[in-house]
Amino acid sequence: MAVVRSDRRADPRSREAAGGARRPVPDRAHVRGLGTPGCRPGSVGTTGSRRADIPDLPSSPGQRPGSAHAARAAWRRHCRVRAPTDPGREPGGARRVSVVRLGRIGYINCYPVYGAIDRGVTPLAAELVTGTPSELNDLLAAGELDLSVVSAVEYARHARDYILLPDLAISCDGPVRSVALFSRRPVGQLDDRTVLLTASSRTAVDLLELLCRDVWNVRPRMAQARAEAADLDGLAHLPHEAVLVIGDAALLLAARHAYPHRYDLGEEWKRWTGLPFVFAIWAARRAADQRAARAVHHTLLAARDWGLAHLDLLAVAAARATGVGITDCRSYLAGLDYALTDRHLAGLTDFFRRLAARGLVPDGSLQFLQVA
Amino acid sequence: MAVVRSDRRADPRSREAAGGARRPVPDRAHVRGLGTPGCRPGSVGTTGSRRADIPDLPSSPGQRPGSAHAARAAWRRHCRVRAPTDPGREPGGARRVSVVRLGRIGYINCYPVYGAIDRGVTPLAAELVTGTPSELNDLLAAGELDLSVVSAVEYARHARDYILLPDLAISCDGPVRSVALFSRRPVGQLDDRTVLLTASSRTAVDLLELLCRDVWNVRPRMAQARAEAADLDGLAHLPHEAVLVIGDAALLLAARHAYPHRYDLGEEWKRWTGLPFVFAIWAARRAADQRAARAVHHTLLAARDWGLAHLDLLAVAAARATGVGITDCRSYLAGLDYALTDRHLAGLTDFFRRLAARGLVPDGSLQFLQVA
Numbered sequence: 056m057a058v059v060r061s062d063r064r065a066d067p068r069s070r071e072a073a074g075g076a077r078r079p080v081p082d083r084a085h086v087r088g089l090g091t092p093g094c095r096p097g098s099v100g101t102t103g104s105r106r107a108d109i110p111d112l113p114s115s116p117g118q119r120p121g122s123a124h125a126a127r128a129a130w131r132r133h134c135r136v137r138a139p140t141d142p143g144r145e146p147g148g149a150r151r152v153s154v155v156r157l158g159r160i161g162y163i164n165c166y167p168v169y170g171a172i173d174r175g176v177t178p179l180a181a182e183l184v185t186g187t188p189s190e191l192n193d194l195l196a197a198g199e200l201d202l203s204v205v206s207a208v209e210y211a212r213h214a215r216d217y218i219l220l221p222d223l224a225i226s227c228d229g230p231v232r233s234v235a236l237f238s239r240r241p242v243g244q245l246d247d248r249t250v251l252l253t254a255s256s257r258t259a260v261d262l263l264e265l266l267c268r269d270v271w272n273v274r275p276r277m278a279q280a281r282a283e284a285a286d287l288d289g290l291a292h293l294p295h296e297a298v299l300v301i302g303d304a305a306l307l308l309a310a311r312h313a314y315p316h317r318y319d320l321g322e323e324w325k326r327w328t329g330l331p332f333v334f335a336i337w338a339a340r341r342a343a344d345q346r347a348a349r350a351v352h353h354t355l356l357a358a359r360d361w362g363l364a365h366l367d368l369l370a371v372a373a374a375r376a377t378g379v380g381i382t383d384c385r386s387y388l389a390g391l392d393y394a395l396t397d398r399h400l401a402g403l404t405d406f407f408r409r410l411a412a413r414g415l416v417p418d419g420s421l422q423f424l425q426v427a
Numbered sequence: 428m429a430v431v432r433s434d435r436r437a438d439p440r441s442r443e444a445a446g447g448a449r450r451p452v453p454d455r456a457h458v459r460g461l462g463t464p465g466c467r468p469g470s471v472g473t474t475g476s477r478r479a480d481i482p483d484l485p486s487s488p489g490q491r492p493g494s495a496h497a498a499r500a501a502w503r504r505h506c507r508v509r510a511p512t513d514p515g516r517e518p519g520g521a522r523r524v525s526v527v528r529l530g531r532i533g534y535i536n537c538y539p540v541y542g543a544i545d546r547g548v549t550p551l552a553a554e555l556v557t558g559t560p561s562e563l564n565d566l567l568a569a570g571e572l573d574l575s576v577v578s579a580v581e582y583a584r585h586a587r588d589y590i591l592l593p594d595l596a597i598s599c600d601g602p603v604r605s606v607a608l609f610s611r612r613p614v615g616q617l618d619d620r621t622v623l624l625t626a627s628s629r630t631a632v633d634l635l636e637l638l639c640r641d642v643w644n645v646r647p648r649m650a651q652a653r654a655e656a657a658d659l660d661g662l663a664h665l666p667h668e669a670v671l672v673i674g675d676a677a678l679l680l681a682a683r684h685a686y687p688h689r690y691d692l693g694e695e696w697k698r699w700t701g702l703p704f705v706f707a708i709w710a711a712r713r714a715a716d717q718r719a720a721r722a723v724h725h726t727l728l729a730a731r732d733w734g735l736a737h738l739d740l741l742a743v744a745a746a747r748a749t750g751v752g753i754t755d756c757r758s759y760l761a762g763l764d765y766a767l768t769d770r771h772l773a774g775l776t777d778f779f780r781r782l783a784a785r786g787l788v789p790d791g792s793l794q795f796l797q798v799a
Binding site for chain 1: 556557558559561562565566568569570571572621626648649650651652653655657661664665666667748
């Protein structure tokens, strides 16, 4: 059966090709799109040229955290973190070009931060790259991005190479709605049962593991699967007792009422610790140009202020992108928190502390980009 | 822009819902589809009820092997391999039901083995579960599948729990076409450049790492990404110098001629070692019912014999599913090898030996299901 699909829904990353480029970037002329020889990937330059009435970002695709053999993981880390040997390259980066690259998650939960940028309300002197959290995590680690919103846990894993952007995060103080375990049985009965893990997330997977081990006292069998919005129908046919889904896909799956049990991971964390939970932070590579990073940070804060003042408008765009109702989108976006204050930091460091106690991340501390 | 898409193309796993179920499976009534409350996931029972003219399987989605922290990976492995504690459960399995579950990769390279089963030519007394190689790997490890085609390297990682099905594999002796590194520069210049790795593969990723290290003498930065057929447009917008793609997506990407350099991993392996390369094998869990496993194995061999005698017909179905031309599909399928003879085993064990020397898999040996 052929069905009509929005192209942007099925593959949100491709949306950026529609953006206009103001700056010539001759050095990157060799970087071509997979399907469009000769064109640059993504929109480049200030996005002020974009129309204010363009539709917003849709849901997005993913990767995998677990199941790698230890030595393999070590080898990969080795590949990634070693200093570049080519003197003609930026320190810490694999690129020779000077355009700043900023990562963006393709879920609607990023609308309040990127909506003003997409509409040209807040011009951004950077190229945007859209991906799943997992994809952005890897691209920032590889030096392909200078700054990005990434899984919170990625900061703990790469604190030597990253610096946090102050006062900006995606967090919740109670239910988050878009990070949930959908289950066919009560969570206490998941011992030895199969839980599918979205390949798009890292922080949610780590949080789920902590909850299973320390709160629910169960040890399910974990299996990774593709679990973006476009994957939900296929996911139904993989055998499992529960599935961890994030982002727009989690909102859509909740609306289907296909599982008798749904555990909101923000809510579970709050019940356990009494603290807010920080799912995503913005980080810059330490090797990135600090002045440019500060400029991007300044833009992001201004864009967020605009976004939070225009949630009605963003909810309409979010509903169009996901198929979730406008009212639902509005209340979802309003329920998220985009600040990073001491309260949030208490939640973040408590999470890191628990992961470090399990040997899942190195011990460390938070370091922030210095801003005026 | 709205585009017309084949539903099965966009999400091949959901195809199985179309299959008829002959056997009642009352114990699994609690297992419901994500979008269709109350219905069972996948087609269940003998597939002899299927029409012989149904279209064949399309391309399929994925997961992630690398970048996991070592301790995390260890914890996951621990979760997966420990013996089930519930006495009411099958040993080694997380299910309470007796229907045998067989995994199938949703790429056209599985048509020659599953085509006869799909058409009811060779009745199969098992439930089929379709996924990417990575998804099937995890589901077999979790005990959700009894038998499956899996990434070859998975056997080496789970030899304690798995047993090989004799005389059946997906391999090549030279170019394979559907496992390729697409690159913007010669492979010798990928040092410190970003290579995107499909999240759907394990064996191809391991092979690429060996080639980078031991043959090409380069150490790229690896980043995982979604890279199934439906992801190709989005993938173009992630910054990278090269990308490893497998399955139908690799055939489609080759047809776009978007990269100046393309390295066929089957061909590279052959040039390096002079041996065939085995990409996928069929394995059964040791804990699975051996008589049922032998019956499934017998069916698979008969189905393969039918498939290899009907490549013209399968090529038409493959072309319809992928959009790749019939002639191309025909020559692609004809170029693959579905046997597992001493020649193939020489290639397989040489691959395992090289991985073990790097500490990437444990040392071990091959054990086969005993058949008449």
